[in-house]
Amino acid sequence: MLAGGAGRRLGSGGPGSAPPSKAAAKLAGRPLVAYPLAALAEFCARVAVVCKRATLLPGIGAAERWNEPDEPRHPLTGIVHALERAQAPVLVCAADMPFVTPDVLRAFIDASADRAAVAATDRGLEPLLALYRPAALPCLRAAPRGEPLRQTVAELDPVLVPVAERFTRSVNTPADLAMAQAARGPCG
Numbered sequence: 001m002l003a004g005g006a007g008r009r010l011g012s013g014g015p016g017s018a019p020p021s022k023a024a025a026k027l028a029g030r031p032l033v034a035y036p037l038a039a040l041a042e043f044c045a046r047v048a049v050v051c052k053r054a055t056l057l058p059g060i061g062a063a064e065r066w067n068e069p070d071e072p073r074h075p076l077t078g079i080v081h082a083l084e085r086a087q088a089p090v091l092v093c094a095a096d097m098p099f100v101t102p103d104v105l106r107a108f109i110d111a112s113a114d115r116a117a118v119a120a121t122d123r124g125l126e127p128l129l130a131l132y133r134p135a136a137l138p139c140l141r142a143a144p145r146g147e148p149l150r151q152t153v154a155e156l157d158p159v160l161v162p163v164a165e166r167f168t169r170s171v172n173t174p175a176d177l178a179m180a181q182a183a184r185g186p187c188g
Contacts, residue, residue, distance in 0.1 A: 001036055001063070002078040002128060003051040003095035021056040023049070023095040025177060028184045031058035032171055035098035042102035043109075044091065050078040051095075075128060075149050080140050083132055094128040096170040098180055104129075104167045116158035121165040127153040129168055130161075 003023040023033035033049065037060060040047045048064040049057060052073075057065065068081040075094075082090045091108055093100055108131040111117045116136050119126035127149045132140075136156050143152040171177050 001033070001040060001047065001049050001093050001095050002075060002082075003033060003049050003055060003057065021051075021058075022171070023051070024056060024058040025171065027098055027171070027177065027180055032098055032177075033058065033060065033095040036093045036095060036100050037061065037063055039100050039102050039105055040091065040093060043106060046086075048082065048085075049095065050082050072145060074146070076140060076143060076152060079127075079132055080137065083134055083137055083140070087134065089131055089133045091131050092128060094170055096172065097129065097168060098171060098184070099167050099169050100129065101167065104163055107161050107163070111159050111161045113159075116153065116156045117161050118153055118156075118158040119163040119168055120160035121163055121168055123165065125150045125153055125158075125160075126163065126168045128170075129163065130158070 003021070023031060025032045027035070037047060037049070041062070046064070047062070048066045049060050050066045050068050051057065052070055053067045066081065066085055068078045079090070079092055082092065091105060093105065108117045114133070114135070116133060117131045119129040130153070139156055140152065169180070171180050
């Protein structure tokens with residue numbers, strides 16, 4: 001799971017304090033990261049949260065914490081780090097996707113034979129919900145700095161996994177958090 005973003009759009013901890021981690025933002029009384037963690041834990045034997053060293057995470061249970069390099073600040077950094085560390089295929093899900101389900105995640109395992117499998121919604125590729133294989137590392141490492149992740153991932157010629165947009169909805173702003181709260185209800 002990727003949790004390396006700064007989360008600046010979601011708010012700050014106030015003057016003089018560190019901004020809270022997006023992963024720790026509360027949704028229906030639980031940290032945002034708890035939702036995709038629970039979905040991944042349903043069928044993954046090993047779950048890790050990949051984040052920057054300075055990221056403040058809430059309790060992540062049995063999941064491991066893998067600190068990615070501090071620079072560059074780009075989701076590709078976390079994907080490459082996860083592949084290098086795992087030395088095996090990695091199922092990537094952003095920590096701010098509280099609507100992903102075990103069935104949606106399982107579709108990536110079922111769809112991928114020997115190449116990356118990436119979520120495809122009405123908006124296009126969603127590279128933060130995907131299964132990546134170590135064979136993709138040379139292409140991912142060679143991506144020009146700052147290149148949009150969608151463009152880099154499209155160059156992998158991935159298997160496209162149709163996913164309804166509601167499962168890929170991420171929480172980036174206070175308005176997104178309020179909409180997720182309304183969709184989840186008070187008990188999550």
